[in-house]
Amino acid sequence: MAVNDVILNSLIRERRDIIRLQVVFASIVVSVGIIVIISGFASAAWASAEPLRAIFSLGGAFISTLSAFPISQMLTIRGQVALLVLMQAERSRLLSMTTAVDPKEIELLNQLFLQALGKAVAP
Amino acid sequence: MSDAEVTLQAVLQRAEANERTSRRRAFIFSLIPTVVGLIFLGFTVVQIQAAQHELQSTSQQLSDTRNALATLEPLEQQTKQQLGDSQAALQQANQQRQEAEASRSQAEAKQQEAVVQQRQAEAAAQEANSKAAALQQQIADLDSQLKDRLQKGSITQFIIPPNEVLLSLKASCCNGSGELFNDIIRDQGVIRWNPVGVAPTDGFNSPNYATYVLRRRGLIGDQSSVNDLRVITSPDVGDIAVFNYGYTMFYFLDEGLKPFVIGMTPLDILALDPAGLGEPVEYLAVPR
Numbered sequence: 001m002a003v004n005d006v007i008l009n010s011l012i013r014e015r016r017d018i019i020r021l022q023v024v025f026a027s028i029v030v031s032v033g034i035i036v037i038i039s040g041f042a043s044a045a046w047a048s049a050e051p052l053r054a055i056f057s058l059g060g061a062f063i064s065t066l067s068a069f070p071i072s073q074m075l076t077i078r079g080q081v082a083l084l085v086l087m088q089a090e091r092s093r094l095l096s097m098t099t100a101v102d103p104k105e106i107e108l109l110n111q112l113f114l115q116a117l118g119k120a121v122a123p
Numbered sequence: 124m125s126d127a128e129v130t131l132q133a134v135l136q137r138a139e140a141n142e143r144t145s146r147r148r149a150f151i152f153s154l155i156p157t158v159v160g161l162i163f164l165g166f167t168v169v170q171i172q173a174a175q176h177e178l179q180s181t182s183q184q185l186s187d188t189r190n191a192l193a194t195l196e197p198l199e200q201q202t203k204q205q206l207g208d209s210q211a212a213l214q215q216a217n218q219q220r221q222e223a224e225a226s227r228s229q230a231e232a233k234q235q236e237a238v239v240q241q242r243q244a245e246a247a248a249q250e251a252n253s254k255a256a257a258l259q260q261q262i263a264d265l266d267s268q269l270k271d272r273l274q275k276g277s278i279t280q281f282i283i284p285p286n287e288v289l290l291s292l293k294a295s296c297c298n299g300s301g302e303l304f305n306d307i308i309r310d311q312g313v314i315r316w317n318p319v320g321v322a323p324t325d326g327f328n329s330p331n332y333a334t335y336v337l338r339r340r341g342l343i344g345d346q347s348s349v350n351d352l353r354v355i356t357s358p359d360v361g362d363i364a365v366f367n368y369g370y371t372m373f374y375f376l377d378e379g380l381k382p383f384v385i386g387m388t389p390l391d392i393l394a395l396d397p398a399g400l401g402e403p404v405e406y407l408a409v410p411r
Contacts, residue, residue, distance in 0.1 A: 051170045058163040065156035072152035076145040083138055090130055105128075112131035119138035 008088045011121060015077045015084070022074040026067040033064025083120040087113070262318050266389060281399025282390075283383055300361030303409075304375060306336060307385055311392040332387035333363055333371040342410050352407035363407040366400040374406070 040056025094109060317326025327335055334348040343351065349363060349371055358364060358374045364384055365371050372384030372395070385394040397403070 051173070055163075055167060055170065058159070058166055062156060062159045062163045065159045068152035068155045072145075072148050075148060076141075079141040079145065083134070083141055086137070087134055090134060094130070109128065109131060112128065112135065116131055116135040116138050119135060119142060 005088065005091075008084060008091070012081055012084050012088070015081045019074050019077050019081070022070040022077070026070040026074070029067040029070070030064050033060045033062070033067075036060035036063055080120055084117075087116060087120060259319070266316075266318050281396040283394040283396065300375070303336070303340060303361055303373065304385070306340065307373065307392065310336075314387075314392065316387060316389050316391050327387050329369055329387045330371040332392075333373070336373075337409065349407060352409065355406045355408045358406040359408075361411070362409050364397065364403040365405050365407065366397075366403055370400050372397075372400070373409075 037057050037060030040053050040060065091113065094113075314323050314332065315326040316328070318328050320326035320328065321331060323335065330349055334343070337343045337349065338345060338347075349365075352363065355362065360375055362374045363371055364374045370384075370386065370388065372386035374382060374384055376382055382397055383394055384397050384400070386392065388395070
């Protein structure tokens with residue numbers, strides 16, 4: 001097969017790194033939003049201005065919800081990682097079966113694998 | 124189709140399913156911050172509009188306040204002027220108060236001095252009253268002694284009886300003093316002896332009675348007395364003869380041209396022979 005384990009392992013490791021990065025980014029965004037909300041409630045400067053406190057709360061909530069983008073991206077990449085692991089297992093299993101298969105069939109399998117890999121790692 | 128192909132087809136389908144799921148998730152997860160952002164934006168817009176409305180209201184109030192302030196500025200000047208006037212008046216009032224306090228202090232000092240003088244005067248008056256009471260007692264004693272002495276015969280033997288007095292009137296009337304004599308006779312038994320009396324109801328001593336008779340007849344003024352009469356050496360009928368002990372008697376002549384006197388004595392009004400009173404001290408001319 002044209003795609004070997006090194007490439008698959010590299011793809012899997014790269015996506016896991018991206019997942020960690022997205023988790024860190026989402027945590028930072030959520031933390032910033034929570035800090036904004038708490039500062040709006042805790043600061044005595046806004047004690048006599050109820051609208052400002054509400055604006056702080058809504059602003060903090062808005063910033064926190066911005067973490068939905070990295071979370072969504074993280075979930076998508078997790079699905080890609082799972083698919084890549086599955087494909088790695090299927091490739092190993094298929095390689096153990098190729099001795100009994102003719103070259104045309106192997107070429108077809110390669111095309112199908114590349115097609116599946118393209119779907120799996122599509123952004 | 125071989126088993127491997129079927130497997131890869133399944134993997135391919137799963138990859139496609141993952142792709143669709145990822146798209147839906149991306150849409151849904153994008154919707155959450157969008158909705159929250161819209162809420163945030165709407166709330167902020169509402170608050171800004173409220174703030175603008177409040178700002179307009181505050182600006183209007185500020186404008187009204189400035190107008191009111193401009194209106195009040197002349198009043199402020201007037202009030203300052205009044206305040207200055209009030210302070211000047213206050214200073215003047217304080218000065219007057221200090222002057223009044225000084226005057227009050229002086230008045231209090233004078234009042235204390237007056238109180239001291241009043242006490243001294245009261246003491247003096249009390250002392251004078253005591254002396255007056257002692258003098259009245261002495262006068263009363265002397266009067267009593269004088270009455271006793273007269274009644275023991277010193278002058279009673281010289282009293283002319285009333286009938287002879289009436290006869291004497293005829294003799295004396297020729298000199299124009301009949302009315303005077305008649306007045307004195309009418310007072311006899313009505314006006315009594317009083318060594319300190321000054322009114323007909325209280326009685327008189329001898330000089331005061333003579334003065335009373337002359338005033339009543341208009342022969343001397345209301346402020347004059349027998350002491351103001353002219354001293355003469357030879358009396359005429361109706362003149363006054365002054366004897367010792369203050370006897371002030373009217374001088375008359377009887378029908379035998381013998382002199383007799385009539386006036387107030389400690390035994391009331393009597394007609395006497397002058398010999399009973401001794402030598403006259405002086406004669407006083409009664410105006411006619």
